[in-house]
Structures are given as structure tokens and as C-alpha cells.
Amino acid sequence: MTRRLLLLVPLVLFAGLAVFLYRGLNHDPVGRESALIGREFPAFSLATVADPDVRHDASLLAGKVTLVNVWGAWCPTCREEMPQLMALAEQGVRLVGVDYKDTREAATEFLDTLGDPFAVNLFDPDGTLGFDLGVYGAPESFLVDRDGIIRYHHTGAIRPENVEQEILPRVQRWRDD
Amino acid sequence: MARRLIRTVLLAGLLTALLGVAAAATIEVRDFDDPQLARRYTTLTHQLRCPKCQNETIAASASPIAADMRERVAAMLEAGRSDREIQDFLVQRFGEYVLYRPRLSPRTWLLWGGPFLLVGLGGVILAWRVRRRTAPRALDAAERRRLDALLDREDRS
Structure with missing residues (x-):
């Protein structure tokens, strides 16, 4: 009897390997978790898109739960998520933009046409803050709690279902915390 | 050419x-x-x-x-x-x-150690099979009687 069972070993091994590889087929490595979850928002000192003379540092994020959105006028997916960002702002979520590898002209035109949901828009033409955030393709969004700790990371466009299911509940949770 | x-x-x-x-x-x-x-x-x-x-x-x-x-x-x-x-x-x-x-971290132990683990396992299985195949075993009394009987029949035919 045990000899018979031993014959099944290759089949079991094959099935295990097939399941493992099949899962790999549907696994999207782009959506992996940020290395910065649970860590402090990186230090920065950047001017705003609106005014080259106004500079902000990480104290901008203190005291309020904020969604930091890394975007650029050159990025079509960023255009796609603007209605969702507008909706979030309307529901009272504080948004801070990081205008990533962009020009002031293009960014201003973008905001004039699509609306401006951001409380502040940091201007990051060299992508230095983007680099410290580990951004590898806009848009990316980071939820930062009142103590300036990154709590949640979203890669790619924020879709309407992301707003309802992921972002608003988390904003609420970190506000209550 | x-x-x-x-x-x-x-x-x-x-x-x-x-x-x-x-x-x-x-x-x-x-x-x-x-x-x-x-x-x-x-x-x-x-x-x-x-x-x-x-x-x-x-x-x-x-x-x-x-x-x-x-x-x-x-x-x-x-x-x-x-x-x-x-x-x-x-x-x-x-x-x-x-x-x-x-x-090398607890998360990657299996990744780094896996191949050595598999080779080790293969070695153990191989050793076990080879040992089983080569070790001759003395016949017990019943088997010896049966062998004698078979050889006996062969001689007579």
C-alpha cells in the first residue's frame, strides 16, 4: 500500500509546482508594498508650484492626516485620477501634491484645466523627494498620519472604488487614532 | 568546406x-x-x-x-x-x-538554503535505496527449505 502511495509523489510535486507557478502568472509586481510603510515621511525642503519663494519642510505634514499624491502634468494616469482626488478633497481629506519632474508652466496649466484639490503643491523638478519616497512611476499616493508616519501606499491611479474601500476608511481610522 | x-x-x-x-x-x-x-x-x-x-x-x-x-x-x-x-x-x-x-535573513533562509536542503534530501534517499539494494540477507529456515526443494526438482528433471 505504501509503495502505491509513493507513486503519487511526483504527481503531488507537480500539482504543487503548478499552483505556485499559476499564482505567479497573476501576481503583479508593480503593486508591491512600499518600503516606507510605518516609517517617518522623508525630510525635504521644497518650494511650491504656485510660488518659488514659499518653501515647506516635513512640518507641513504635522498634526493632520494627509494624503500625499505624487503627480506630473506629463503623466496621463495622473489626469485619470484627478476626479477622484477632487472628490476626496470635497469630503474634507487634506491633500498635498508633489509635482514630480515637471515644469511650473505645465503643472499650472494642468491644475487650471482639471481643478486643484491640493492644499499645497510641492515643486520637485529633480525628483529628489520622489526618490526618497521610493517613487518609480507617477502617480503614487502616501497616506501620512498626524505624527508624520507613512501608513498606506497606493501605486497607479486612484479609482473610485479605491476611494470608498481603501482611502476614506484609512483616513478615518488614523484620524480616530 | x-x-x-x-x-x-x-x-x-x-x-x-x-x-x-x-x-x-x-x-x-x-x-x-x-x-x-x-x-x-x-x-x-x-x-x-x-x-x-x-x-x-x-x-x-x-x-x-x-x-x-x-x-x-x-x-x-x-x-x-x-x-x-x-x-x-x-x-x-x-x-x-x-x-x-x-x-541572508530569516525571510530568505529557505531561498538560500533550499537547494542544499534538496541535495541533502536527495543524497539521503539515494543512500537509503543503495543500501537496501546491496545488503545481502541470509535466508531463513523456511526459505532455505523452499530453495532446496526447487533445486531438487530441477536436478531430477
Whole structure:
């Protein structure tokens, strides 16, 4: 009897390997978790898109739960998520933009046409803050709690279902915390 | 025979030339005063994975983030930072994902140890099977009687 069972070993091994590889087929490595979850928002000192003379540092994020959105006028997916960002702002979520590898002209035109949901828009033409955030393709969004700790990371466009299911509940949770 | 040889040599030459073009097209030229730094730069950029393009090293990738990372690696090398410091710097931002050679940690024990574990297991199974096959066993009394009977019958026929 045990000899018979031993014959099944290759089949079991094959099935295990097939399941493992099949899962790999549907696994999207782009959506992996940020290395910065649970860590402090990186230090920065950047001017705003609106005014080259106004500079902000990480104290901008203190005291309020904020969604930091890394975007650029050159990025079509960023255009796609603007209605969702507008909706979030309307529901009272504080948004801070990081205008990533962009020009002031293009960014201003973008905001004039699509609306401006951001409380502040940091201007990051060299992508230095983007680099410290580990951004590898806009848009990316980071939820930062009142103590300036990154709590949640979203890669790619924020879709309407992301707003309802992921972002608003988390904003609420970190506000209550 | 000679024609075939010439054809082969020509084809090989063409392929080599094409390879050269492809390699030169991806990466910018970077000059280091110290050849030691240039060597470390090459090794490092070939062991770091581009976070955007999944299956390319930052040395081979044409994506903007890979260019930024190469820039950082070069700047940190010039500033006298160690390989480990440069890797740590990038891992802090982009995660362990960027290391093509994962570090030894509880999470990667199976990854690094797995092959040795499998070879060991194979060895144990092999040893067990070989031992079982070669070890001769003395016949017990019943078996000996049966053997005698069989040989007896053979002799008589």
C-alpha cells in the first residue's frame, strides 16, 4: 500500500509546482508594498508650484492626516485620477501634491484645466523627494498620519472604488487614532 | 568546406557587432578617475534591480528611475561610501526588491538554503535505496527449505 502511495509523489510535486507557478502568472509586481510603510515621511525642503519663494519642510505634514499624491502634468494616469482626488478633497481629506519632474508652466496649466484639490503643491523638478519616497512611476499616493508616519501606499491611479474601500476608511481610522 | 567556414566566421562577426550596438545604446558613458570605482560601479549596477521594469538591472534599463539610481550610485561612490551603504540607501527607499542578490535573513533562509536542503534530501534517499539494494540477507529456515526443494526438482528433471 505504501509503495502505491509513493507513486503519487511526483504527481503531488507537480500539482504543487503548478499552483505556485499559476499564482505567479497573476501576481503583479508593480503593486508591491512600499518600503516606507510605518516609517517617518522623508525630510525635504521644497518650494511650491504656485510660488518659488514659499518653501515647506516635513512640518507641513504635522498634526493632520494627509494624503500625499505624487503627480506630473506629463503623466496621463495622473489626469485619470484627478476626479477622484477632487472628490476626496470635497469630503474634507487634506491633500498635498508633489509635482514630480515637471515644469511650473505645465503643472499650472494642468491644475487650471482639471481643478486643484491640493492644499499645497510641492515643486520637485529633480525628483529628489520622489526618490526618497521610493517613487518609480507617477502617480503614487502616501497616506501620512498626524505624527508624520507613512501608513498606506497606493501605486497607479486612484479609482473610485479605491476611494470608498481603501482611502476614506484609512483616513478615518488614523484620524480616530 | 572553406566556404562554410567563411560563412560561419562572417555570421559570428555580424552578431558580435550587433551585440555591441545593443549594449552601447542602453547606458550612458560614465567616467571615473579611479578604475577601482569604475569596477565597483559596474558590479553594483549589475546587481541592483530596476524597480520599474521588473526584470532588468539598473545597468541595463532605459527607464528614468534606473537612470536616477545609477546617478545616485555614482555620486555615492565618488563620495567614498561603501557598497553596503549604497545598497542600504536604495533598499530603504525601494525595498529589498532592488537586490538581485537577496540578503541572508530569516525571510530568505529557505531561498538560500533550499537547494542544499534538496541535495541533502536527495543524497539521503539515494543512500537509503543503495543500501537496501546491496545488503545481502541470509535466508531463513523456511526459505532455505523452499530453495532446496526447487533445486531438487530441477536436478531430477
